[in-house]
Amino acid sequence: MRKGIIRPLAICIFQKGDSILVSEGIDPKTGNYFYRPVGGGIEYGERSSDAVIREVKEEIGADICHLKLLGTLENIFTYDGDLGHEIVQVYAADFIDSSYYNLSIFKGKEDNGIEFDVMWKPLSDFQKESRLVPEGLFELLKSKVSKLSS
Template sequence: MAEPRIRALALCVFQHNGRILVNEFRDPVSQQTCFRPIGGGIDFGETSAEAIVREVQEELGQSITDLRLLGTLENLFIYNGKPGHEIVQVYDASFTDPSVYTHAQIKGHESDGAPFTVRWHDSSSFSEQAPLVPKGLGDLLKSAGLLD
Protein backbone atom coordinates (compact mmCIF):
# COMPACT_ATOMS: atom_id res chain seq x y z
CA MET A 1 0.00 0.00 0.00
CA ALA A 2 1.30 3.45 -0.92
CA GLU A 3 2.43 5.81 1.80
CA PRO A 4 -0.10 8.63 2.34
CA ARG A 5 1.24 11.90 0.99
CA ILE A 6 0.30 15.52 0.53
CA ARG A 7 -0.44 16.32 -3.09
CA ALA A 8 0.45 19.71 -4.63
CA LEU A 9 -2.28 20.91 -7.01
CA ALA A 10 -3.00 23.93 -9.14
CA LEU A 11 -6.56 24.83 -10.16
CA CYS A 12 -7.74 27.55 -12.50
CA VAL A 13 -11.02 29.41 -12.29
CA PHE A 14 -12.36 30.81 -15.53
CA GLN A 15 -15.12 33.32 -14.87
CA HIS A 16 -17.68 34.71 -17.34
CA ASN A 17 -20.90 36.61 -16.63
CA GLY A 18 -21.02 35.58 -12.97
CA ARG A 19 -20.39 31.92 -13.71
CA ILE A 20 -17.30 29.74 -13.39
CA LEU A 21 -16.18 26.75 -15.45
CA VAL A 22 -16.27 23.51 -13.44
CA ASN A 23 -16.29 19.75 -13.83
CA GLU A 24 -19.17 17.95 -12.09
CA PHE A 25 -18.28 14.54 -10.66
CA ARG A 26 -19.62 12.02 -8.16
CA ASP A 27 -17.78 10.30 -5.32
CA PRO A 28 -18.16 6.55 -6.08
CA VAL A 29 -18.55 5.63 -2.39
CA SER A 30 -20.57 8.47 -0.84
CA GLN A 31 -22.43 9.22 -4.10
CA GLN A 32 -22.02 12.94 -3.35
CA THR A 33 -21.92 15.25 -6.36
CA CYS A 34 -19.06 17.78 -6.33
CA PHE A 35 -17.85 20.55 -8.61
CA ARG A 36 -14.19 21.42 -9.24
CA PRO A 37 -12.39 23.81 -11.60
CA ILE A 38 -9.86 22.66 -14.19
CA GLY A 39 -6.37 21.75 -13.04
CA GLY A 40 -4.25 19.00 -11.62
CA GLY A 41 -1.01 17.95 -10.05
CA ILE A 42 2.13 20.06 -10.09
CA ASP A 43 5.04 18.05 -11.51
CA PHE A 44 8.44 18.09 -9.83
CA GLY A 45 10.47 21.04 -11.13
CA GLU A 46 7.36 22.81 -12.43
CA THR A 47 5.83 25.94 -10.92
CA SER A 48 2.13 25.98 -10.14
CA ALA A 49 1.62 28.59 -12.88
CA GLU A 50 3.38 26.33 -15.41
CA ALA A 51 1.21 23.43 -14.23
CA ILE A 52 -1.98 25.40 -14.94
CA VAL A 53 -0.86 26.35 -18.45
CA ARG A 54 0.04 22.69 -19.13
CA GLU A 55 -3.11 21.22 -17.56
CA VAL A 56 -5.49 23.51 -19.46
CA GLN A 57 -3.68 22.74 -22.72
CA GLU A 58 -3.66 18.98 -22.04
CA GLU A 59 -7.22 18.73 -20.72
CA LEU A 60 -9.07 21.24 -22.93
CA GLY A 61 -6.65 21.96 -25.79
CA GLN A 62 -6.81 25.68 -24.95
CA SER A 63 -4.24 28.40 -24.36
CA ILE A 64 -4.66 30.90 -21.54
CA THR A 65 -3.57 34.42 -20.64
CA ASP A 66 -3.78 36.84 -17.70
CA LEU A 67 -2.87 34.15 -15.15
CA ARG A 68 -3.25 35.49 -11.60
CA LEU A 69 -2.78 33.70 -8.28
CA LEU A 70 -5.85 34.12 -6.05
CA GLY A 71 -4.66 32.18 -3.04
CA THR A 72 -3.70 28.86 -1.50
CA LEU A 73 -6.02 26.33 0.15
CA GLU A 74 -5.25 23.28 2.25
CA ASN A 75 -7.76 20.52 1.63
CA LEU A 76 -8.30 17.48 3.87
CA PHE A 77 -11.02 15.23 2.49
CA ILE A 78 -12.38 11.72 1.95
CA TYR A 79 -12.86 10.58 -1.67
CA ASN A 80 -13.67 7.07 -2.82
CA GLY A 81 -13.52 6.00 0.83
CA LYS A 82 -9.89 7.14 1.25
CA PRO A 83 -8.41 10.17 3.01
CA GLY A 84 -6.72 12.83 0.91
CA HIS A 85 -4.59 15.88 1.66
CA GLU A 86 -3.85 18.61 -0.88
CA ILE A 87 -2.17 21.99 -0.96
CA VAL A 88 -3.96 23.86 -3.75
CA GLN A 89 -2.76 26.96 -5.59
CA VAL A 90 -5.87 28.65 -7.02
CA TYR A 91 -5.54 30.82 -10.13
CA ASP A 92 -7.77 32.99 -12.26
CA ALA A 93 -7.10 33.25 -15.99
CA SER A 94 -8.69 33.98 -19.35
CA PHE A 95 -8.89 31.84 -22.45
CA THR A 96 -6.85 33.22 -25.37
CA ASP A 97 -9.68 32.24 -27.73
CA PRO A 98 -12.76 34.33 -26.80
CA SER A 99 -15.11 31.90 -28.58
CA VAL A 100 -14.62 29.43 -25.68
CA TYR A 101 -16.92 31.64 -23.60
CA THR A 102 -19.81 31.10 -26.04
CA HIS A 103 -19.93 27.33 -25.41
CA ALA A 104 -22.30 26.08 -22.69
CA GLN A 105 -20.03 23.08 -22.21
CA ILE A 106 -16.54 22.04 -23.24
CA LYS A 107 -15.32 18.47 -23.71
CA GLY A 108 -12.02 17.55 -22.11
CA HIS A 109 -9.81 14.55 -21.35
CA GLU A 110 -7.97 13.54 -18.19
CA SER A 111 -4.31 12.52 -18.45
CA ASP A 112 -5.42 8.86 -18.53
CA GLY A 113 -7.69 9.61 -21.52
CA ALA A 114 -10.96 9.55 -19.55
CA PRO A 115 -13.41 12.06 -21.05
CA PHE A 116 -15.14 14.74 -19.01
CA THR A 117 -17.28 17.80 -19.66
CA VAL A 118 -16.92 21.20 -18.00
CA ARG A 119 -19.84 23.60 -17.80
CA TRP A 120 -20.47 27.17 -16.67
CA HIS A 121 -22.18 27.36 -13.25
CA ASP A 122 -23.16 30.22 -10.98
CA SER A 123 -23.13 30.08 -7.18
CA SER A 124 -26.69 28.69 -7.04
CA SER A 125 -25.35 25.36 -8.38
CA PHE A 126 -23.27 24.74 -5.25
CA SER A 127 -24.59 23.59 -1.87
CA GLU A 128 -23.56 21.47 1.11
CA GLN A 129 -25.06 18.48 -0.71
CA ALA A 130 -23.25 19.36 -3.97
CA PRO A 131 -20.23 21.46 -2.95
CA LEU A 132 -17.64 23.40 -4.89
CA VAL A 133 -14.32 21.80 -3.96
CA PRO A 134 -11.76 22.10 -2.53
CA LYS A 135 -13.29 23.33 0.72
CA GLY A 136 -12.87 27.09 1.04
CA LEU A 137 -12.85 27.72 -2.71
CA GLY A 138 -16.28 29.37 -2.74
CA ASP A 139 -15.25 31.84 -0.03
CA LEU A 140 -11.96 32.59 -1.81
CA LEU A 141 -13.81 33.29 -5.08
CA LYS A 142 -16.39 35.47 -3.33
CA SER A 143 -13.65 37.54 -1.65
CA ALA A 144 -11.95 37.97 -5.06
CA GLY A 145 -15.25 39.13 -6.61
CA LEU A 146 -15.44 36.17 -8.99
CA LEU A 147 -18.55 34.51 -7.54
CA ASP A 148 -21.70 35.88 -5.87
Protein backbone atom coordinates in the same frame (compact mmCIF):
# COMPACT_ATOMS: atom_id res chain seq x y z
CA MET B 1 -4.70 8.91 -4.83
CA ARG B 2 -1.55 7.74 -3.04
CA LYS B 3 -1.91 7.26 0.70
CA GLY B 4 0.36 9.27 2.97
CA ILE B 5 1.22 11.80 0.26
CA ILE B 6 0.30 15.50 0.27
CA ARG B 7 -0.44 16.31 -3.34
CA PRO B 8 0.37 19.79 -4.76
CA LEU B 9 -2.25 21.05 -7.23
CA ALA B 10 -2.90 24.11 -9.36
CA ILE B 11 -6.42 24.95 -10.51
CA CYS B 12 -7.75 27.74 -12.71
CA ILE B 13 -10.85 29.89 -12.33
CA PHE B 14 -12.41 31.16 -15.54
CA GLN B 15 -15.24 33.65 -15.13
CA LYS B 16 -18.15 34.41 -17.47
CA GLY B 17 -20.53 36.89 -15.85
CA ASP B 18 -21.53 35.37 -12.53
CA SER B 19 -20.49 31.85 -13.61
CA ILE B 20 -17.25 29.91 -13.30
CA LEU B 21 -15.99 26.99 -15.39
CA VAL B 22 -16.04 23.65 -13.56
CA SER B 23 -15.90 19.94 -14.24
CA GLU B 24 -18.42 17.57 -12.71
CA GLY B 25 -17.25 14.62 -10.65
CA ILE B 26 -18.86 11.89 -8.59
CA ASP B 27 -17.51 10.02 -5.59
CA PRO B 28 -17.89 6.33 -6.57
CA LYS B 29 -18.28 5.27 -2.94
CA THR B 30 -20.96 7.76 -1.86
CA GLY B 31 -22.55 8.70 -5.20
CA ASN B 32 -22.25 12.38 -4.25
CA TYR B 33 -21.60 14.87 -7.06
CA PHE B 34 -19.07 17.68 -6.78
CA TYR B 35 -17.66 20.39 -9.04
CA ARG B 36 -14.04 21.42 -9.44
CA PRO B 37 -12.24 23.97 -11.63
CA VAL B 38 -9.92 22.71 -14.36
CA GLY B 39 -6.37 21.95 -13.22
CA GLY B 40 -4.24 19.20 -11.77
CA GLY B 41 -1.01 18.08 -10.23
CA ILE B 42 2.16 20.13 -10.04
CA GLU B 43 5.12 18.05 -11.21
CA TYR B 44 8.44 17.99 -9.37
CA GLY B 45 10.54 21.00 -10.46
CA GLU B 46 7.54 22.74 -12.04
CA ARG B 47 6.18 26.09 -10.88
CA SER B 48 2.47 26.10 -10.05
CA SER B 49 1.85 28.80 -12.67
CA ASP B 50 3.43 26.58 -15.35
CA ALA B 51 1.45 23.58 -14.08
CA VAL B 52 -1.89 25.34 -14.41
CA ILE B 53 -1.07 26.48 -17.96
CA ARG B 54 -0.05 22.91 -18.87
CA GLU B 55 -3.06 21.30 -17.18
CA VAL B 56 -5.59 23.58 -18.89
CA LYS B 57 -3.96 22.80 -22.26
CA GLU B 58 -3.91 19.04 -21.56
CA GLU B 59 -7.43 18.80 -20.14
CA ILE B 60 -9.42 21.09 -22.44
CA GLY B 61 -6.97 22.08 -25.20
CA ALA B 62 -7.05 25.78 -24.35
CA ASP B 63 -4.33 28.42 -24.20
CA ILE B 64 -4.71 31.02 -21.45
CA CYS B 65 -3.51 34.51 -20.57
CA HIS B 66 -3.68 37.06 -17.72
CA LEU B 67 -2.79 34.43 -15.10
CA LYS B 68 -3.26 35.73 -11.55
CA LEU B 69 -2.74 33.89 -8.24
CA LEU B 70 -5.86 34.21 -6.05
CA GLY B 71 -4.72 32.19 -3.06
CA THR B 72 -3.72 28.84 -1.60
CA LEU B 73 -5.99 26.26 0.03
CA GLU B 74 -5.27 23.17 2.08
CA ASN B 75 -7.80 20.43 1.39
CA ILE B 76 -8.22 17.30 3.51
CA PHE B 77 -11.05 15.12 2.20
CA THR B 78 -12.38 11.61 1.65
CA TYR B 79 -12.84 10.28 -1.89
CA ASP B 80 -13.78 6.71 -2.77
CA GLY B 81 -13.37 5.85 0.91
CA ASP B 82 -9.74 7.03 1.06
CA LEU B 83 -8.28 10.05 2.86
CA GLY B 84 -6.76 12.69 0.58
CA HIS B 85 -4.62 15.74 1.37
CA GLU B 86 -3.85 18.53 -1.11
CA ILE B 87 -2.22 21.94 -1.14
CA VAL B 88 -3.97 23.86 -3.92
CA GLN B 89 -2.74 26.99 -5.71
CA VAL B 90 -5.82 28.79 -7.06
CA TYR B 91 -5.35 30.94 -10.17
CA ALA B 92 -7.64 33.04 -12.35
CA ALA B 93 -7.05 33.43 -16.08
CA ASP B 94 -8.70 34.27 -19.37
CA PHE B 95 -9.00 32.15 -22.50
CA ILE B 96 -7.04 33.38 -25.51
CA ASP B 97 -9.71 31.80 -27.75
CA SER B 98 -12.93 33.54 -26.67
CA SER B 99 -15.11 30.79 -28.19
CA TYR B 100 -14.75 28.86 -24.90
CA TYR B 101 -16.99 31.49 -23.30
CA ASN B 102 -19.78 30.62 -25.78
CA LEU B 103 -19.86 26.88 -24.95
CA SER B 104 -22.35 25.96 -22.25
CA ILE B 105 -20.95 22.42 -21.82
CA PHE B 106 -18.06 20.59 -23.48
CA LYS B 107 -15.74 17.63 -22.94
CA GLY B 108 -12.40 17.60 -21.17
CA LYS B 109 -9.97 14.68 -20.99
CA GLU B 110 -7.87 13.25 -18.16
CA ASP B 111 -4.31 11.94 -18.68
CA ASN B 112 -5.71 8.38 -18.79
CA GLY B 113 -8.06 9.32 -21.66
CA ILE B 114 -11.26 9.38 -19.58
CA GLU B 115 -13.56 12.18 -20.71
CA PHE B 116 -15.44 14.46 -18.34
CA ASP B 117 -18.01 17.25 -18.68
CA VAL B 118 -16.90 20.87 -18.32
CA MET B 119 -19.58 23.54 -17.83
CA TRP B 120 -20.29 27.09 -16.77
CA LYS B 121 -22.06 27.14 -13.42
CA PRO B 122 -23.30 30.20 -11.50
CA LEU B 123 -21.26 30.79 -8.36
CA SER B 124 -24.55 31.11 -6.44
CA ASP B 125 -25.28 27.39 -7.13
CA PHE B 126 -22.46 26.53 -4.73
CA GLN B 127 -24.14 28.45 -1.96
CA LYS B 128 -27.13 26.08 -2.13
CA GLU B 129 -27.23 22.59 -3.61
CA SER B 130 -23.95 22.07 -5.50
CA ARG B 131 -20.64 21.25 -3.81
CA LEU B 132 -17.53 23.11 -5.00
CA VAL B 133 -14.14 21.58 -4.24
CA PRO B 134 -11.53 21.98 -2.92
CA GLU B 135 -13.10 22.90 0.41
CA GLY B 136 -12.77 26.63 1.09
CA LEU B 137 -12.82 27.58 -2.61
CA PHE B 138 -16.33 29.04 -2.50
CA GLU B 139 -15.36 31.31 0.40
CA LEU B 140 -12.17 32.39 -1.39
CA LEU B 141 -14.08 33.19 -4.57
CA LYS B 142 -16.94 35.02 -2.84
CA SER B 143 -14.54 37.79 -1.95
CA LYS B 144 -12.67 37.80 -5.27
CA VAL B 145 -14.95 36.67 -8.11
CA SER B 146 -16.19 40.15 -9.02
CA LYS B 147 -12.55 41.29 -9.09
CA LEU B 148 -11.19 38.45 -11.26
CA SER B 149 -11.23 40.44 -14.48
CA SER B 150 -9.60 43.52 -12.95
